[in-house]
Amino acid sequence: MSRKNRQQDRKAGSAGAPERRATEAVHVAGDEREPVTENRPVPVLLVALLVALLFWGDMYIMRNGGDVGGEAGAFPASVFDPYKKYADIPRAGGSQIGAKMYAQNCSICHQPGGTGIPGQFPPLAGSDWVLEEGPNRVIKLILNGIQGPITVNGQPFNNAMPQWRDMMTDEQIAAVATYIRSTWGNKAPPVKPEEVKAQRDATASRSTTWSPAELMAQPTK
Amino acid sequence: MNAGPLVFLGILLSTALSFWGLVIAPAFQLGRQDLVETGAGPYPTGRTGAAQRGAEVYRSLGCVECHTQQVRPRGYGTDIARGWGVRRTVAQDYLRDQPALLGALRIGPDLSNIGARSPDIRWHYEHLYNPRKLVPGSMMPAYRFLFDKRKLAGTPPQNAIVDDGYEIVPTEDADALVAYLLSLQSQVSLLEAPLPAPATNAVPGDAGTNAPAGDTNTAAKTNVAAPTP
Amino acid sequence: MNGTTSTETTSTTIVERLPARDIDLSCRPPLMLFFGSGLIWLFVGTLFALIAAIKLHGPGFLANIPWLTFGRIEPAAANCVVYGFGVQVSLGVLLWMMCRLGGMRLLFQPALCVAGFLWNVALTAGIVAILAGWSTGCEWLEMPHFSAVLMLVAYALIGVCAITNFHLRRDRALYPSQWYILGALFWFAWIFSAAYLMLILAPVRGAFQAVVNAWYISNLTDLWFASVGIAIIYYFVPKLLNRPLYSRPLAAFGFWTLAFFAQWLGMTRLISGPVPAWMPSVSIAAAALMLVPLISVAMNWYLTAEGRTNVLRQIDTGRFIWFAAISYVVATFALILMGHRSTAAVTQFTYAEVGRTALVLHGFLGMALLGALYYIVPRITEFQWPALKHVRLHFTLYAVGVALLVFGLFAGGILQGLRMNQSTADFVALIKSTVPFIGISTLGLLLLLAGQALALKNFFTLSHRSNAHVRAYAIDFITGRETIRRGA
Numbered sequence: 001m002s003r004k005n006r007q008q009d010r011k012a013g014s015a016g017a018p019e020r021r022a023t024e025a026v027h028v029a030g031d032e033r034e035p036v037t038e039n040r041p042v043p044v045l046l047v048a049l050l051v052a053l054l055f056w057g058d059m060y061i062m063r064n065g066g067d068v069g070g071e072a073g074a075f076p077a078s079v080f081d082p083y084k085k086y087a088d089i090p091r092a093g094g095s096q097i098g099a100k101m102y103a104q105n106c107s108i109c110h111q112p113g114g115t116g117i118p119g120q121f122p123p124l125a126g127s128d129w130v131l132e133e134g135p136n137r138v139i140k141l142i143l144n145g146i147q148g149p150i151t152v153n154g155q156p157f158n159n160a161m162p163q164w165r166d167m168m169t170d171e172q173i174a175a176v177a178t179y180i181r182s183t184w185g186n187k188a189p190p191v192k193p194e195e196v197k198a199q200r201d202a203t204a205s206r207s208t209t210w211s212p213a214e215l216m217a218q219p220t221k
Numbered sequence: 222m223n224a225g226p227l228v229f230l231g232i233l234l235s236t237a238l239s240f241w242g243l244v245i246a247p248a249f250q251l252g253r254q255d256l257v258e259t260g261a262g263p264y265p266t267g268r269t270g271a272a273q274r275g276a277e278v279y280r281s282l283g284c285v286e287c288h289t290q291q292v293r294p295r296g297y298g299t300d301i302a303r304g305w306g307v308r309r310t311v312a313q314d315y316l317r318d319q320p321a322l323l324g325a326l327r328i329g330p331d332l333s334n335i336g337a338r339s340p341d342i343r344w345h346y347e348h349l350y351n352p353r354k355l356v357p358g359s360m361m362p363a364y365r366f367l368f369d370k371r372k373l374a375g376t377p378p379q380n381a382i383v384d385d386g387y388e389i390v391p392t393e394d395a396d397a398l399v400a401y402l403l404s405l406q407s408q409v410s411l412l413e414a415p416l417p418a419p420a421t422n423a424v425p426g427d428a429g430t431n432a433p434a435g436d437t438n439t440a441a442k443t444n445v446a447a448p449t450p
Numbered sequence: 451m452n453g454t455t456s457t458e459t460t461s462t463t464i465v466e467r468l469p470a471r472d473i474d475l476s477c478r479p480p481l482m483l484f485f486g487s488g489l490i491w492l493f494v495g496t497l498f499a500l501i502a503a504i505k506l507h508g509p510g511f512l513a514n515i516p517w518l519t520f521g522r523i524e525p526a527a528a529n530c531v532v533y534g535f536g537v538q539v540s541l542g543v544l545l546w547m548m549c550r551l552g553g554m555r556l557l558f559q560p561a562l563c564v565a566g567f568l569w570n571v572a573l574t575a576g577i578v579a580i581l582a583g584w585s586t587g588c589e590w591l592e593m594p595h596f597s598a599v600l601m602l603v604a605y606a607l608i609g610v611c612a613i614t615n616f617h618l619r620r621d622r623a624l625y626p627s628q629w630y631i632l633g634a635l636f637w638f639a640w641i642f643s644a645a646y647l648m649l650i651l652a653p654v655r656g657a658f659q660a661v662v663n664a665w666y667i668s669n670l671t672d673l674w675f676a677s678v679g680i681a682i683i684y685y686f687v688p689k690l691l692n693r694p695l696y697s698r699p700l701a702a703f704g705f706w707t708l709a710f711f712a713q714w715l716g717m718t719r720l721i722s723g724p725v726p727a728w729m730p731s732v733s734i735a736a737a738a739l740m741l742v743p744l745i746s747v748a749m750n751w752y753l754t755a756e757g758r759t760n761v762l763r764q765i766d767t768g769r770f771i772w773f774a775a776i777s778y779v780v781a782t783f784a785l786i787l788m789g790h791r792s793t794a795a796v797t798q799f800t801y802a803e804v805g806r807t808a809l810v811l812h813g814f815l816g817m818a819l820l821g822a823l824y825y826i827v828p829r830i831t832e833f834q835w836p837a838l839k840h841v842r843l844h845f846t847l848y849a850v851g852v853a854l855l856v857f858g859l860f861a862g863g864i865l866q867g868l869r870m871n872q873s874t875a876d877f878v879a880l881i882k883s884t885v886p887f888i889g890i891s892t893l894g895l896l897l898l899l900a901g902q903a904l905a906l907k908n909f910f911t912l913s914h915r916s917n918a919h920v921r922a923y924a925i926d927f928i929t930g931r932e933t934i935r936r937g938a
Binding site: 043064 | 469470550551553621625626627684685688689692694695696697698699700701703707724725726727728729730731732734735736738739741742745746749791829
Binding site: 222223224225228229231232233235236238239240242243244247248250251252254280281282283284285286287289291293294297298299302303309310311312314315316317318319320321322323324325326327328329330352356357358359360361362363364365366 | 505506509510513514515516519520521522524525583584585586587588589616617622623624629632633636637640644648653654655656657658659660661662665698702706709710713714716717719722723724725726729732733791795798799800801803804866870871872873877878879881882
């Protein structure tokens with residue numbers, strides 16, 4: 001083909017102007033015709049597949065980060081693990097204060113995960129002390145600390161916990177108590193600042209740490 | 222489907238929907254993030270001076286082509302088991318990164334916690350100059366052009382490598398880059414990504430290696446380990 | 451060829467399309483610029499990619515030259531191929547298809563030529579900037595400000611010309627390719643300017659940058675390149691086989707499902723990343739939904755060509771289009787499979803992702819654009835390819851090259867991912883074990899380069915002859931002589 005072109009070139013006009021190729025070879029038959037369409041319907045199975053996938057997709061999103069127990073609403077920005085429930089993550093607002101208080105003050109001994117250190121500091125996760133329905137004993141414990149041999153979840157501990165009465169406000173104590181009662185699998189009712197205030201007033205004259213016997217004698221409600 | 226404007230409207234609608242869903246809505250969530258108070262002050266701390274210049278060097282050299290800066294959660298891949306991080310990385314970690322170079326390909330190990338994993342400054346200089354001396358078989362190119370090679374005369378400068386009568390002095394770019402690498406840490410406990418409780422049987426010197434991990438069930442170690450790749 | 455005006459009757463109106471020859475000749479100046487520069491960029495980009503691939507065998511290769519360090523030459527390669535070849539040649543082909551389908555010749559040639567010139571200037575400056583170190587760090591957007599702005603200006607010019615051409619078309623009925631063309635014209639402008647705004651001009655904070663970047667890459671690959679490639683295949687398969695497209699409603703169904711679902715992809719890159727868990731979940735659902743547009747277009751193509759695929763493969767252009775169609779099906783299946791948490795645990799951060807992008811860029815888009823180019827150029831210049839055998843050879847080299855490139859990257863990537871997930875596997879050793887597969891990919895790149903070299907030679911020889919002819923014609927026109935015999 002190229003040789004033929006060159007021969008045509010030589011036979012062409014003067015000034016070395018190359019002869020044009022063969023237009024016929026370039027434009028094949030049917031070149032003028034642009035493609036057209038036919039009107040067959042969309043297969044029903046394909047539409048059914050679309051509906052099925054939409055349904056599956058919706059369920060998948062809901063189960064993987066899209067809908068987390070309703071409280072925070074859907075699509076929360078703080079759920080990074082798709083299988084986690086929002087309840088496992090401390091929530092914004094009061095719970096954030098509680099978590100912050102815990103991290104700053106309590107986690108040194110009781111550890112960030114509420115596990116404590118065996119033989120030294122009692123755990124808070126699953127602790128029978130924390131999970132009592134009435135919060136008053138827990139509030140009193142935080143207010144005035146505790147010292148002496150205790151048993152938590154059947155394990156003995158003998159250590160000293162400082163008083164937090166003058167270090168935290170009612171709101172902060174309520175927040176941290178709520179936090180430890182609702183994290184690490186704990187599910188106990190939250191603590192309100194009014195309850196803390198009531199306990200603080202009731203123990204206003206107390207300046208020494210509780211002993212275990214004294215504290216156990218206190219009512220929880 | 223023969224009316225151009227109608228087709229265009231449909232195209233516009235599809236774009237608007239997806240742009241809202243994938244870009245605008247997350248902007249409301251991620252864009253509202255702010256610094257959080259931790260025990261050690263506001264987090265993330267942000268970079269200044271040499272470390273920020275180092276981020277520019279990192280970007281300019283294209284380190285992001287081989288290295289990621291994101292740690293995947295425990296149980297998904299082995300980022301934590303390999304010691305590349307003590308916890309997964311979350312959006313809070315990158316809040317003050319400018320640019321945020323998360324990376325998408327791992328021809329080299331993850332770097333989001335390299336500052337804590339390899340805190341030895343000399344290791345970094347030697348590694349940049351001659352990676353295969355410290356990590357045999359490494360795929361990393363030698364960044365000799367970040368250093369000046371001069372004949373040894375008197376005492377070498379502080380961070381220079383002495384090699385066979387020559388002193389290899391890092392340029393400003395190398396200093397900045399190493400400062401940046403040392404600033405790459407993601408060990409602060411956050412609400413959405415708490416640090417796991419430290420194991421009482423932590424084995425020092427074993428954390429953060431890409432070598433075979435002796436005990437993959439050991440919880441993350443927060444103590445700083447010997448320099449490792 | 452006598453200039454007959456073909457007439458068609460559509461419902462009540464009679465359409466007076468321009469003859470194909472007139473349309474083609476009107477496209478010549480801008481399209482030869484787009485195609486010529488596009489082929490050069492493709493070659494340069496693949497050459498850069500080859501250098502990068504060799505560095506993966508021996509990191510000491512050219513290691514002392516900062517301009518060629520891996521971290522700079524790899525993004526330079528990507529930008530060359532994506533913008534220099536991918537977007538530029540796509541625009542040329544889309545313009546031609548739009549004119550042919552609308553039955554109207556191309557207007558505003560000078561503006562389009564200026565736009566092409568601006569685009570190439572911007573890209574050259576941008577690539578030099580990346581190699582010199584002025585990179586933005588954002589994948590596929592590494593070119594700095596001035597490049598991006600110039601490219602946007604050039605694109606705006608092309609877009610306005612294209613839309614005006616579209617508006618002035620003679621055949622008012624729309625063929626499915628034209629829907630995709632309309633979409634493509636709008637979508638690139640949108641995603642590029644949004645990404646430029648949010649990542650480079652006024653960068654968003656922190657991990658959100660990764661979100662916008664992933665959104666951009668995914669939209670460019672699985673929406674824009676997909677639209678261009680699908681438009682080309684929809685056009686050429688019925689045309690080359692002289693058969694109608696199997697089903698218009700099915701094509702519409704495929705178009706709208708692509709438009710509405712493909713734009714939600716992208717966050718699969720960030721599975722288990724530092725983003726809220728709902729975002730990857732949405733993209734995973736969208737990836738599964740991509741099965742619907744995939745089946746729609748694949749069915750349409752297959753049933754249009756049913757029984758005549760061997761005829762299609764006999765035609766030069768048809769071979770490329772056939773390969774592109776298969777590549778699209780494979781690439782989209784890979785997208786669906788890799789867009790799930792369990793598989794992404796293996797393929798994330800590995801060569802497998804690079805391999806899928808390579809399949810889309812070279813196997814699907816590259817093949818479709820080259821096939822269209824091989825069809826269009828003789829018609830717009832009225833010169834036949836100087837070496838027709840090389841066209842066929844190009845296809846063979848490319849087909850084998852793409853297969854090797856993609857296989858090497860996928861196999862290497864899956865191996866890399868599987869071993870990376872065994873925490874006891876030494877990282878350096880596992881990367882070394884992928885090198886043989888990178889070797890296969892490097893061989894694939896060499897074959898691609900060889901094919902591109904053939905195309906370059908063919909194109910520029912033809913272009914030289916065509917230019918000489920145009921010059922002679924112009925001289926004749928001015929001097930009133932008749933040195934050139936006008937063909938029939």
